[in-house]
Amino acid sequence: MNDPGPRPEAGALLAWYDRNRRTLPWRAAPGARAEPYRVWLSEIMLQQTTVAAVGPYFRAFVARWPRVDDLAAAPLDDLLHAWQGLGYYARARNLHRCARVVAGELGGRFPADEAALRRLPGIGAYTAAAIAAIAFDLPAVVVDGNVERVMARLFALDGPRATIKPALRARAAALTPDRRPGDYAQGVMDLGATVCAPRAPACDRCPWAGACRGRMLGIAETLPRRAARARRPERHGVVFWARRGDGAVLLRRRAENGLLGGMMEFPSTPWREAPWTLDEARAHAPIEARWRPLDGAVRHVFTHFALTLSVALSVDEVPARDGSDGVWRRPEDFAALALPTVMKKVARLALNPSEG
Ligand code: SF4
16 A cells, blocks of 8 residues: 555644635634524525625625524515525525524524434534534534545545545544634635635645645546536426406415425426427416417526426406416516516516517
8 A cells, every 4th residue: 555645634724724714704703603593594505505696695684684583583485585596495494494493492592413403404414514513613524515525635535426425524524623623614615615626726725735645646636526417307388477457467386395395486387398389288277368379488497407488478368356376466566576586587588578
């Protein structure tokens, strides 16, 4: 076996962190402990989203709901509305659920225990470890994509990510110190975000350069090996744009569970693999009306599939009556609704057909 050479030390990383830590809206000042509520909120927002995108949302949330009890007392619709643009609305619904459990059952305090944190709604293994480390300074092993990349390079672990995951975790665990584990966790994340970047790592600025096997072997940038990207499936749907004489349009709320759960939408057919003909789609129309297809279509890419929605307009104005299964809103009032991005695109197409 080759001589493994010098080993990376947590102390070197902590010293680097003290000089180079990022200033982030949810972070405590150097030497201070971050509030669990702020750590939890930021970590849920950061799932699948970038630090730059989350900043304004985080500030708006803590200004409006400064404590977990305030968030728990907020109507879900207010929260969903404030969440618009962050995507993955199941997270927002879990955020609300979790706030209610913490406020209602735990006296407004997040537990200082990784296993107990994990039992809360919407908190998975990574988030529980991040809160335990950052908010409570517990030596939890925090492993996100940044940490995985740094570990793969430091120890030159080659192979598909799924195969080497346990080894990446074991290395991360072995390096996690008992002293300042919260700063250490944030330090590794910062290193991955700013120095050990996916492309062109800046090894000359890295506190672990002398111990990095990937750098010494000249393969750092190729690690971790990228998986071949699976093709994203395509889905199709037809949206029904039902207009009333006063200009109001029919909307309904999506089921609580599942994609875009609890958000508002314009009624549509199910989203399936094969494109729809208008004749087929009619069977799913929310009300009796004559429908005509609009030119153009809306395209939206979700994590697990790409969606193409065409739009059918009601030809005659629908009589003014309440839908049994929906609400009528005028376009100027859409801004107050929790409308996901894909439905905003539908509205743009239906209201300005020439843009399609
Ligand atoms: Fe990443 Fe380079 Fe540091 Fe290795 S030396 S951990 S590749 S930045």
